[in-house]
Amino acid sequence: MKRALLWAVVPVKSFACAKQRLMSLLSSQERAGLARAMFEDVLRVLAHSPHLAGTIVVTSDADAIAIAHAAGVGVLDDSANAGLVPAVQLAAQHLACAKRAGMLVVPADLPLITAADIELIALAHQVSPSITLVAASNDGGTNALACSPPAALPFCFGEDSFRRHRDAALSLGLVPRVLTLPRFGRDIDRPDDLFAFLQHPSPTRSYAYLTNRGIAQRLRHRQLERTEFTRAEPVALYQKG
Numbered sequence: 001m002k003r004a005l006l007w008a009v010v011p012v013k014s015f016a017c018a019k020q021r022l023m024s025l026l027s028s029q030e031r032a033g034l035a036r037a038m039f040e041d042v043l044r045v046l047a048h049s050p051h052l053a054g055t056i057v058v059t060s061d062a063d064a065i066a067i068a069h070a071a072g073v074g075v076l077d078d079s080a081n082a083g084l085v086p087a088v089q090l091a092a093q094h095l096a097c098a099k100r101a102g103m104l105v106v107p108a109d110l111p112l113i114t115a116a117d118i119e120l121i122a123l124a125h126q127v128s129p130s131i132t133l134v135a136a137s138n139d140g141g142t143n144a145l146a147c148s149p150p151a152a153l154p155f156c157f158g159e160d161s162f163r164r165h166r167d168a169a170l171s172l173g174l175v176p177r178v179l180t181l182p183r184f185g186r187d188i189d190r191p192d193d194l195f196a197f198l199q200h201p202s203p204t205r206s207y208a209y210l211t212n213r214g215i216a217q218r219l220r221h222r223q224l225e226r227t228e229f230t231r232a233e234p235v236a237l238y239q240k241g
């Protein structure tokens, strides 16, 4: 079976605005630092993959642009910063105009992905027209979307996006390939995602960032307190009554 060559597309919103859902655990500086480290982890895997035709970062963040250039990958300017869907549409139009065969959208908050994951996606993805999807493990999101040709699908990122991408493909008469890739499933969006990430050391910049800054240690204390509070709560209620 012939394979469609994929261009990886990594949308990156401004680091200063990233990871709002981690606000209860991390300062704005720490959220920006983590977002940056996760992006570096993702880019390191994509930029070295022999299974991709290339990688493009869609962003207007000066830091992200510098990191992309240092990794030798292209940048599309997203000065509008109007959300994930317009950013991906921009990339799809760009790739379609350049007559590229396909696009693989990879969010920048997947620090655990590996070269083997990219290979599995590239091997599973069929010739055009075709769609390949990887779901987030816990929130109904889409953590990888391969699409040939690049603009084959109306992009549905947001709430419940995996189901909506699958339905959109089916309504076009395309049966999407769906892969279960545990490392691809684990984006870091919410406090529980971060606690789970910290449970197992990983050779990632993200883990190193959280550990070297003392953030990991602080969060482990916090998690312990949370557990103890949950355990203590029924006793406290009993005493009050």
Ligand SMILES: Nc1nc2c(ncn2[C@@H]2O[C@H](COP(=O)(O)OP(=O)(O)OP(=O)(O)O)[C@@H](O)[C@H]2O)c(=O)[nH]1
Residues within 6 Å of the ligand: 010, 011, 012, 013, 014, 017, 018, 019, 020, 021, 022, 058, 059, 060, 078, 080, 081, 082, 083, 084, 087, 106, 107, 108, 109, 189
């Ligand atoms: N270029 C670009 N990328 C975006 C935009 N909005 C989100 N992204 C990227 O899309 C991916 C998923 O982002 P979200 O989960 O929506 O945002 P987040 O910063 O990770 O987390 P929250 O702030 O908690 O929603 C990440 O790679 C983001 O950097 C945008 O307006 N422009």
Ligand SMILES: O=C(O)[C@H](O)COP(=O)(O)O
Residues within 6 Å of the ligand: 084, 107, 136, 139, 140, 141, 142, 143, 156, 157, 158, 159, 161, 162, 187, 189
């Ligand atoms: O499916 C989506 O919309 C993207 O993967 C982003 O999802 P998230 O906001 O849950 O990370």
